Amino acid sequence: MTTREMTYREAIVAALQEEMRHDSRTLIMGEDIGESGGPFKTCQGLYEEFGAARVRDTPIAETGFVGAALGLALTGYRPIVEIMFADFLGVCFDQIVNGIAKHRFMSGGKVDIPIVIRAIGGAGLRFAAQHSQTAESWMMSVPGLKIVCPSSPAEAYGMLKAAIRDNNPVLVLEHKALLSMKGPVETGVDDVEMPTGPKILRGGADATIVASLAMVGKALAAADQLRAEGIEAEVIDIRTLRPLNVDLICDSVRRTNILVVVEEQARTGGWSSNVVADVVSEAFDYLDAPPARITLPDHPMPYSPALEDAMIPSPETIAATVKSLL
Amino acid sequence: MTTREMTYREAIVAALQEEMRHDSRTLIMGEDIGESGGPFKTCQGLYEEFGAARVRDTPIAETGFVGAALGLALTGYRPIVEIMFADFLGVCFDQIVNGIAKHRFMSGGKVDIPIVIRAIGGAGLRFAAQHSQTAESWMMSVPGLKIVCPSSPAEAYGMLKAAIRDNNPVLVLEHKALLSMKGPVETGVDDVEMPTGPKILRGGADATIVASLAMVGKALAAADQLRAEGIEAEVIDIRTLRPLNVDLICDSVRRTNILVVVEEQARTGGWSSNVVADVVSEAFDYLDAPPARITLPDHPMPYSPALEDAMIPSPETIAATVKSLL
Amino acid sequence: MAPGSKATKSNETPIPLTSAERVELYRTMVEIREFEEQVQRSYLEGLVHGTTHLCNGHEAVSAGVAKALRPDDYLSYTYRGHGHCLARGMDAEAAFAELFGRETGVCGGLGGSMHLTDIDKGLIGAFGIVGAGLPVAVGAALSAQLAGKEQVCVCFFGDGATNIGAFHEAMNLAQVWKLPVIFVCENNLYGEFTRIDHTTPYEDLVIRARGYAMEAVLVDGNDVEAVYAATAPAVARARGGGGPTFIECKTYRHRGHSRTDPAKYRDPAEVEAWLKRDPLLLHRKVLADDGLLGDQEAEAMISEARAAAKAAADRAAAASWASADQDFMAKTYV
Amino acid sequence: MAPGSKATKSNETPIPLTSAERVELYRTMVEIREFEEQVQRSYLEGLVHGTTHLCNGHEAVSAGVAKALRPDDYLSYTYRGHGHCLARGMDAEAAFAELFGRETGVCGGLGGSMHLTDIDKGLIGAFGIVGAGLPVAVGAALSAQLAGKEQVCVCFFGDGATNIGAFHEAMNLAQVWKLPVIFVCENNLYGEFTRIDHTTPYEDLVIRARGYAMEAVLVDGNDVEAVYAATAPAVARARGGGGPTFIECKTYRHRGHSRTDPAKYRDPAEVEAWLKRDPLLLHRKVLADDGLLGDQEAEAMISEARAAAKAAADRAAAASWASADQDFMAKTYV
Ligand SMILES: Cc1ncc(C[n+]2csc(CCOP(=O)(O)OP(=O)(O)O)c2C)c(N)n1
Ligand SMILES: Cc1ncc(C[n+]2csc(CCOP(=O)(O)OP(=O)(O)O)c2C)c(N)n1
Ligand SMILES: [Mg+2]
Numbered sequence A, B: 001m002t003t004r005e006m007t008y009r010e011a012i013v014a015a016l017q018e019e020m021r022h023d024s025r026t027l028i029m030g031e032d033i034g035e036s037g038g039p040f041k042t043c044q045g046l047y048e049e050f051g052a053a054r055v056r057d058t059p060i061a062e063t064g065f066v067g068a069a070l071g072l073a074l075t076g077y078r079p080i081v082e083i084m085f086a087d088f089l090g091v092c093f094d095q096i097v098n099g100i101a102k103h104r105f106m107s108g109g110k111v112d113i114p115i116v117i118r119a120i121g122g123a124g125l126r127f128a129a130q131h132s133q134t135a136e137s138w139m140m141s142v143p144g145l146k147i148v149c150p151s152s153p154a155e156a157y158g159m160l161k162a163a164i165r166d167n168n169p170v171l172v173l174e175h176k177a178l179l180s181m182k183g184p185v186e187t188g189v190d191d192v193e194m195p196t197g198p199k200i201l202r203g204g205a206d207a208t209i210v211a212s213l214a215m216v217g218k219a220l221a222a223a224d225q226l227r228a229e230g231i232e233a234e235v236i237d238i239r240t241l242r243p244l245n246v247d248l249i250c251d252s253v254r255r256t257n258i259l260v261v262v263e264e265q266a267r268t269g270g271w272s273s274n275v276v277a278d279v280v281s282e283a284f285d286y287l288d289a290p291p292a293r294i295t296l297p298d299h300p301m302p303y304s305p306a307l308e309d310a311m312i313p314s315p316e317t318i319a320a321t322v323k324s325l326l
Numbered sequence C, D: 001m002a003p004g005s006k007a008t009k010s011n012e013t014p015i016p017l018t019s020a021e022r023v024e025l026y027r028t029m030v031e032i033r034e035f036e037e038q039v040q041r042s043y044l045e046g047l048v049h050g051t052t053h054l055c056n057g058h059e060a061v062s063a064g065v066a067k068a069l070r071p072d073d074y075l076s077y078t079y080r081g082h083g084h085c086l087a088r089g090m091d092a093e094a095a096f097a098e099l100f101g102r103e104t105g106v107c108g109g110l111g112g113s114m115h116l117t118d119i120d121k122g123l124i125g126a127f128g129i130v131g132a133g134l135p136v137a138v139g140a141a142l143s144a145q146l147a148g149k150e151q152v153c154v155c156f157f158g159d160g161a162t163n164i165g166a167f168h169e170a171m172n173l174a175q176v177w178k179l180p181v182i183f184v185c186e187n188n189l190y191g192e193f194t195r196i197d198h199t200t201p202y203e204d205l206v207i208r209a210r211g212y213a214m215e216a217v218l219v220d221g222n223d224v225e226a227v228y229a230a231t232a233p234a235v236a237r238a239r240g241g242g243g244p245t246f247i248e249c250k251t252y253r254h255r256g257h258s259r260t261d262p263a264k265y266r267d268p269a270e271v272e273a274w275l276k277r278d279p280l281l282l283h284r285k286v287l288a289d290d291g292l293l294g295d296q297e298a299e300a301m302i303s304e305a306r307a308a309a310k311a312a313a314d315r316a317a318a319a320s321w322a323s324a325d326q327d328f329m330a331k332t333y334v
């Protein structure tokens, strides 16, 4: 095991490479992931090492190759698929929600479905309405899936490795605005574990801020701003959206008595409501104020740069929201 | 205008028939809806009256005909599509969430998208995991859509008529277990209005129960049981999931101080969380106890009858939950 | 036959069947038929819940195709999949128990009639969403290709399924990757209540394969030996790395689409013509003509199969219901 | 050319073009080319955001097809849609303003480069999801059929799009309903970085049409008059109720897939061969040979178009940004 600075993108590549070395039943399929290494270079070098059979360029046929993952999983392989933009999950939605997620249950629990679906989503790059969604909530209500969201290179590495070893279908939602984020990653780890809940990234006694993906960085920046004003915010990375486990958040709220949840999705239907509702069930009496949700407004992503920026929760908004609750 | 007893199914037919008479730009597409009148007979008689061009049998191609609805809407028609089982919304998910829902916004607000997508969902008929979903939450996080859920013949009639007149894409989620439910419907109404929020079906000062679709009946039955014990529960039909407007629920909670939300979906990712989170924001100080959510458990629908029944929230469970909060 | 879509015959000599095997094909068909007849009776007795899609009339396809397979091959099929499962050796009692919602069901009562799965027999899944099984079959065929053990995957689906996107993506993937998959289209002329001429430009769906330059065979799906003769070389070619084949089997369902459907939308003359071509009758006659199966033997076979189906159903009905106390989450996630 | 997929020529006589019209086709192509060149420059100046997909090399398809249409016809196209929009008369300044994110953009800066829409010109939408525009085009064609005014819908898409399910469903619907839709496949041999031979069994995508028994034409997509000659009869047939046509236009994109792509995956010899067949060069030579366009005139046309593009871009860049204070909800819901 060695720890080195790497980007989120490199961490993804490292996880894929290690797991493909570890188990010859793994393979990855996706568009332009072979010789080209992937449109976002998240498969760089894999084709050279593992060849065309295990690093498989597909036609533009998400239903086809995501469905094929189920066939592979049922017959002894451990397929990984890359969905170039998370928005395209819509194209293969049926295969995921009616097929992959339910096949184990419908068989009476007699089959395992070791599939990883990596989807690169998120706003901030001026890709407009059809290429900027994180798609976090489309599948929140789908039993049988696990959903994880890495917010840093270390998480990208650890979650992906764990997802590949998991015998359940795991949707790994990556964020394109984080691809060049750098951070320390301990690679060569063999005993990876699937996260089963959130993680405290920064302690604080005055308020709890929960966020996912690119919003984690915004939350941390907000906490910096708050510290300058003497307010200590605890920042929690939600990490796992399904199964959703809010125990740690409840513990935090019992200490801070204030909850703010930040997500990069429309206000209606986002997972932040689920966190709020669950925390309210568990820690109602500890809340000094109604929990706040900071989300995208309830309209699609506009293209014009300043409009896109204005939509995305900022550290300033997060900090101001925390202060308004104190 | 005449009021008569009719089934939920007949109410759907009446709404379709009246609106297709009212506006020759309307047409309906779906599988086996022509001469056969639809697998659930929700289009009975339409083919005879309006002919094959406006009551159009389609191949099994949901992406094709739902996408075609967008082309029709952009060029002056007002298409309605029937999705035989709401579960099949997964097959045409992309056309709905990335196309139909966003097209107006991406055009700069320059086009209207008068589309109605009727989808017949819900459990209770032993149709197992792939034919029993209400699909209420798959699209909750999709700006640009409206989502309505009729819980009675009168609502089925009114919502569908309003949806057809609406210039936005409206997803009408019907429930197959309600198709033979009878109730009074005032037909021949011309000034239909799209519901903009929930509706109180039964007043009560002791607790607020919010439900959708088939759960509304369960909530009303629970209220009957509670009355026998001297507890008056207010029952509210959520009606509109998107845009979600909880004002009326907050008003109710300010009076009853107790909130229970019932939905026919998995616990994680359901809309009941959204109602709870919104109510908590608005009426936190009025809540005497943490709001309760009664949902399906977090696994797919089993086939075996007793197992299916056990999954679905019952009046007894609802009543017991209310009592536990008092 | 529609213009531009002549029946093609496989140009390889079919692997010949022994007399015993030819008789076995008949027995398999009889067993499927009697299973479905028993399902119908059990349905009327309230033992089968929700809906069920019988395959009466399609037996030659299940039997003929299954005969061409090895035990380690894979199959994907649909809600109308009882025949495929039985031809592959699924235990009839476990199948009935599944339809009845019992603990002893092949899926423990969680799947039901539309989702019979038996992974140990290569029965990887029954798909309730039209077309959804095709990409999955492609995945199993890719698995076979990667494993290098000359396995194949057979994928059953209906005429209606050739109109949905998943069909197209699967066909193209199979062809471009030269996968050992046999696409078996059971063209029974109807998708639910709608006749094929309303939903596809031509009735002979073998034309679909041309868009992918895929080998295609049009075969009389009610002639079990013809189905076998079309399938065996396709399977052999697939095992040898020769890629996929599309086999269109012309057939007809004797009953409605599902239990609630009286199938009034069909021309009685059409129904009658097809009933005369009942695959069981046809093959029985062939065997009789060839001196392989006397009337008495055939009748005995039928009675035996009927009794066996009844006995299996009775045992299934005596089993415990799937338990509401089981750990459903363990059935959902590993 | 791949086996079994000979080029077919429309057997109707193309509606003849006047000399002036033939020259106009050149001007249209020059305008598209110069627009794209200006987009590239503006991109480097930081005026175009996110990504953009240039159509240099495809101009003959846009120009030739548009020439065959009436003002009340419909068009659906893709993220690589600038050329289709311009050929149809979209205002260049409004297009630039959209790419620059300005209030004066054709979609008010909300859509961006991938989503140029101009409903009054029949430009019903640019689709960023591969294949998604095909069913929508089918809907517009159904609308045309119902309205009975002999309109058609043209649907542009790439070779890569022929692998996705939406393509198949749209093709089948169009054929079974005999809709007035022209499917124009711009086969530039690549979907992003992957060559067509990795993703489809044959390079000539006209074979796809066979699966639907649909009329199909294979045409040199770099020869603007050939494109027009293939399109005009298909349009005429569609107007007359004769149903859809699939037109495969062989072409090549001069630049990478999108702005970040240097297109190193292409064989330089292949690139060079295609650059020699630049549709602008080809048509200029034809016009010169026919004595319709002198070198000086041609150069003047190019300079004029370049200056016009630059002026339009400058005006667009001077416009106000799309306002953050606008009522976004009113842009989302009516
Ligand atoms: C995507 C989807 N759309 C619609 C249905 C409803 N449905 C179930 S079976 C069926 C007809 C299928 O016809 P075909 O493929 O010919 O098979 P057959 O039933 O004739 O064996 C339809 C429309 C479905 N299950 N899935
Ligand atoms: C469903 C879907 N999958 C993948 C993509 C990413 N993508 C955008 S363009 C493209 C290539 C399309 O190739 P082609 O259809 O040949 O059109 P071209 O870009 O060559 O004009 C891909 C894979 C997408 N936009 N939508
Ligand atoms: Mg059929």
Ligand SMILES: [Mg+2]
Binding pocket: D158, D159, D160, D186, D187, D188, D189, D190, D191, D192
């Ligand atoms: Mg291309």
